[in-house]
Amino acid sequence: MRTAYTSDQIRTAETALMAGLPEGTLMSRAAAGLAMVCANLLQGVRGRVYGSHVALLAGGGDNGGDTLYAGARLASRGARVEAVLAGSRAHEGGLAALLAAGGRARPFDAARAGDLLARADIVLDGLVGIGGGGALREPYGTLAELTAGAAGLVVAVDVPSGVDASSGRVEGPAVRAHLTVTFGAYKAGLLVDPGASHTGSVELVDIGLGPHLPDPEVAAPTGDDVAGLLPRPGAESDKYRRGVVGIAAGSDTYTGAAVLSAGGAVRAGAGMVRFASTAEPVRLVRARWPEAVTTVLDPSAPEGLLDEVGRVQAWVLGPGLGTGPEAHAVARAVLAADVPVLVDADGLTLVAKDRTLLRRAAPTVLTPHAGELSRLLGVPRERIEAARLDHVRRAAAELGATVLLKGSTTLVAEEHRPVRVNTTGTPWLATGGTGDVLSGITGALLAAGLSGYDAASCAAYIHGLAARIAARGGAAGGGDGRRGEAPIAALDVAEAVPEALRML
Numbered sequence: 001m002r003t004a005y006t007s008d009q010i011r012t013a014e015t016a017l018m019a020g021l022p023e024g025t026l027m028s029r030a031a032a033g034l035a036m037v038c039a040n041l042l043q044g045v046r047g048r049v050y051g052s053h054v055a056l057l058a059g060g061g062d063n064g065g066d067t068l069y070a071g072a073r074l075a076s077r078g079a080r081v082e083a084v085l086a087g088s089r090a091h092e093g094g095l096a097a098l099l100a101a102g103g104r105a106r107p108f109d110a111a112r113a114g115d116l117l118a119r120a121d122i123v124l125d126g127l128v129g130i131g132g133g134g135a136l137r138e139p140y141g142t143l144a145e146l147t148a149g150a151a152g153l154v155v156a157v158d159v160p161s162g163v164d165a166s167s168g169r170v171e172g173p174a175v176r177a178h179l180t181v182t183f184g185a186y187k188a189g190l191l192v193d194p195g196a197s198h199t200g201s202v203e204l205v206d207i208g209l210g211p212h213l214p215d216p217e218v219a220a221p222t223g224d225d226v227a228g229l230l231p232r233p234g235a236e237s238d239k240y241r242r243g244v245v246g247i248a249a250g251s252d253t254y255t256g257a258a259v260l261s262a263g264g265a266v267r268a269g270a271g272m273v274r275f276a277s278t279a280e281p282v283r284l285v286r287a288r289w290p291e292a293v294t295t296v297l298d299p300s301a302p303e304g305l306l307d308e309v310g311r312v313q314a315w316v317l318g319p320g321l322g323t324g325p326e327a328h329a330v331a332r333a334v335l336a337a338d339v340p341v342l343v344d345a346d347g348l349t350l351v352a353k354d355r356t357l358l359r360r361a362a363p364t365v366l367t368p369h370a371g372e373l374s375r376l377l378g379v380p381r382e383r384i385e386a387a388r389l390d391h392v393r394r395a396a397a398e399l400g401a402t403v404l405l406k407g408s409t410t411l412v413a414e415e416h417r418p419v420r421v422n423t424t425g426t427p428w429l430a431t432g433g434t435g436d437v438l439s440g441i442t443g444a445l446l447a448a449g450l451s452g453y454d455a456a457s458c459a460a461y462i463h464g465l466a467a468r469i470a471a472r473g474g475a476a477g478g479g480d481g482r483r484g485e486a487p488i489a490a491l492d493v494a495e496a497v498p499e500a501l502r503m504l
C-alpha cells in the first residue's frame, strides 16, 4: 500500500524525528537525495553533470532551501547553476552554500528568468512545498507559468508549486513537472487530482520519517494488495461461496447499461448473476450473457416485487434504471434488502431525490462521478472537481456509505478509513458505459464477501487494469505509458477483466 499524508501530519512526524537529530540533518538528507536524482537525470540527458545547465527557482522558505543546497551539490560537480530568488528573502544557508560552490543567484526578473529556463537542461521548482497555501502570489505565479516554456526537464521539489500538498487542490498557476522528488513520505495531494496530474512521475527520498508517521490520510493499493484481498475459489466453492449478485438495472428505454453491468459481474467471477428488470433488458441480457438467471419484474405492482428473484448476497442497483415512479419502486425494494447494495447512475439520482432510501442497516456503496456527487451533496460540480478529496470524505460521512468517486483518479472513501486512490486506468477509459462495467465488477466482489471499502477499491483497480489491457490490445500489447493504446468500448473492458485478474 502506498500511503500518503497531509502537510500537518508530515510536520508532526518531522518534529518528532528532529528531536533526536542535529539541526539541518533533514534538509541535508533531502538536498542530497534531490541532487542525486538530478545528477542521474543530467547523466541521462547530457551524458554528464559537468557543464550542464541547471536553473533553480527558489522560494523564501525551506523548500527553496532544499533547492539551493541541491544546486550547490550540482555546482560542486561542475554544473552551471543559476538561481532565481523569488521571495523577498532567501534561505540563508542554502544561498551561501550555492555561492560558495560557484553557483549564481539573482532576484526575479521575468525576461531573464525566461531566458534561463530556455537554456537549462533541468529546472528545479523550489518555490513552495508543504508550506504553500492558496493561489501562488507574484512573482511565484509568473515563475510557475514560465516553467511551461522550459526547454529541459522540470523537477518539482517535494510538491509541484501551486498544488496543495494535503488535498491536491490547484487554485491558480501551478507547475507541471516531469518528475517530483518528494521527501520523507508521499503527500496526499500528489496522488489525488488535480494535483496528481501535475507531478509527472514521483520519486520518494527517504529521510527517516517512517517510524514517526501516523495513520495515513490516503492510501493507494498496489496490485499485490488487491491480489491479497481478492477471494480465490477453492475446490469446495459453490456458487454461493463465490457470491451470487443481483442486478436491478435497465429499462425498456435504456438497455445497454444493463448488459454492461451484467458483463462486469460475469467476467469478475460472480458465482451467479441474477438479473431482474423489465422485459426488453431481460431479453438482451439473456442473449448476451446466457449464464445470467433472469426475472421479469412488474414495478407497477411494488408489493413483493423481488420475491421471484431468488437469493442474492449483494445487489447492484441503478444503471439505465430510469428515474420515474417505477424505478423508485425498484430502488425501494432493493435497498430494503438486508444485503450490501451498490447504487450507481440512475439509482444515485433516485437517492439524491429521496435520501430516506439510504436509511438501512446493511452496507451501501455509492459510485458517483463528480456530476452525480454534485446532486447528492448539493455542491456545484466545479467545487467538487477542485477539491475531490474533501468532497468524497464529506459524502461518506454525510450519507453513511462507502463512496467511490469516479474520475481521472478514482477515490474510495469510508468514514474513519484512509481514502483509497486508484492508480490504474487510461484516459481511454473516459467513455460511455465503462461505469456500468465497474458497477458489475464491484457487485461481484461485494457478493463474494468483501467489505464495501475493499470491494470498491479492488474493483476500481481491476477495472483500470482491464481498460489498459483492452486499450493495448491484450496483455501482450507493448509500450509504456499511453504509447500503443487505442480507443476502447465498454464491453472491451468487461472482456479484459479475466486477463487483469490473471495478471494480479
Ligand SMILES: NC(=O)C1=CN([C@@H]2O[C@H](COP(=O)(O)OP(=O)(O)OC[C@H]3O[C@@H](n4cnc5c(N)ncnc54)[C@H](OP(=O)(O)O)[C@@H]3O)[C@@H](O)[C@H]2O)[C@@H](O)CC1
Binding pocket: 010, 011, 014, 026, 027, 028, 030, 059, 060, 061, 062, 063, 064, 066, 087, 127, 128, 129, 130, 131, 132, 133, 134, 135, 136, 137, 138, 140, 157, 158, 159, 183, 184, 207
Ligand atoms: N517537513 C519535513 O519533514 C522537511 C521539509 N523540508 C522542506 O521544507 C519544505 C517546507 O518548508 P517551509 O515550511 O519553510 O515552507 P515552504 O514550502 O518553503 O513554503 C513557505 C514559503 O513559501 C511562501 N509561500 C507560501 N504560500 C505562498 C503562496 N501562495 N504564494 C507565494 N508564496 C507562498 C512563503 O512566503 P511568505 O509567506 O514567507 O512570504 C515562504 O517563503 C518542504 O516542502 C520541504 O521541501 C525538507 O527540507 C526536509 C524535511
Ligand SMILES: [K+]
Binding pocket: 063, 125, 126, 127, 128, 129, 156, 157, 158, 159, 160, 161
Ligand atoms: K516545489
